[in-house]
Amino acid sequence: MNKGELLYEGKAKKVYKTDDPDLLIVSYKDDATAFNGLKRGTIQGKGVINNRMSNLLMKRLGEKGIPTHLVEELSERDTLVKRVSIVPLEVIVRNISAGSFSKRYGVEEGIVFDSPTIEISYKNDELGDPLLNRYHALALKLASEEELQTIKEYSFRINDELKSFWSGCGVTLVDFKLEFGRLPDGTIVLADEISPDTCRLWDSATGKKLDKDRFRRDLGGVEDAYQEIMQRLRDNI
Numbered sequence: 001m002n003k004g005e006l007l008y009e010g011k012a013k014k015v016y017k018t019d020d021p022d023l024l025i026v027s028y029k030d031d032a033t034a035f036n037g038l039k040r041g042t043i044q045g046k047g048v049i050n051n052r053m054s055n056l057l058m059k060r061l062g063e064k065g066i067p068t069h070l071v072e073e074l075s076e077r078d079t080l081v082k083r084v085s086i087v088p089l090e091v092i093v094r095n096i097s098a099g100s101f102s103k104r105y106g107v108e109e110g111i112v113f114d115s116p117t118i119e120i121s122y123k124n125d126e127l128g129d130p131l132l133n134r135y136h137a138l139a140l141k142l143a144s145e146e147e148l149q150t151i152k153e154y155s156f157r158i159n160d161e162l163k164s165f166w167s168g169c170g171v172t173l174v175d176f177k178l179e180f181g182r183l184p185d186g187t188i189v190l191a192d193e194i195s196p197d198t199c200r201l202w203d204s205a206t207g208k209k210l211d212k213d214r215f216r217r218d219l220g221g222v223e224d225a226y227q228e229i230m231q232r233l234r235d236n237i
């Protein structure tokens with residue numbers, strides 16, 4: 001399958017058409033952004049890692065009964081995916097307080113929740129991805145009631161699977177962001193990516209951050225952290 005016309009270029013990925021109207025090629029870049037694009041940089045080798053990691057995790061989720069957009073990894077940076085129309089929601093699942101949760105509610109990072117939380121925001125860069133509840137999502141016709149229910153169920157199941165997988169790698173899954181898409185027949189599938197760009201991953205023994213927070217917060221050792229988390233995954237998958 002060859003890359004056709006460039007359909008879309010996002011912050012971390014390019015998306016190309018293919019000969020098949022139902023399939024697209026996603027190409028992962030090393031570009032990194034944070035704070036809604038205000039901070040920009042490059043993380044050498046990130047695209048290769050995120051492509052591989054996302055595919056390995058999505059394959060695993062697929063085997064556990066979560067439908068995903070993944071078709072086939074084509075090369076180090078390129079993956080063939082099903083064409084979906086993205087549900088314009090960012091779904092965030094949290095096991096431990098961090099990031100915007102800590103800021104919004106004035107609590108320290110690292111509080112382990114009794115049960116996971118979920119939140120949705122409107123995927124809209126111009127508005128800064130504002131937080132929504134399900135009533136707002138319905139009012140704005142971003143998704144149907146049934147779709148929201150499916151998205152919620154999948155998100156918690158994905159959390160259970162990923163949490164237990166990363167725990168076996170000596171890594172704590174703090175929180176992560178998911179995006180879902182609709183196939184032409186309306187089926188909801190997991191789309192976008194699952195990577196250190198979209199998850200907070202802490203070394204279980206030391207608490208060391210092995211994710212994009214090293215870039216966001218100028219903690220240094222960004223490339224090494226991406227390599228380290230990828231190695232943990234390779235050793236355990």
Ligand code: UDP
Binds near residue numbers: 175
């Ligand atoms: N996240 C993401 N894209 C976004 C916002 C958040 O992938 O546009 C991920 C982020 O990496 C973290 C989780 O979602 O794993 C929760 O992020 P949070 O709401 O705490 O926002 P942040 O502190 O990253 O601004």
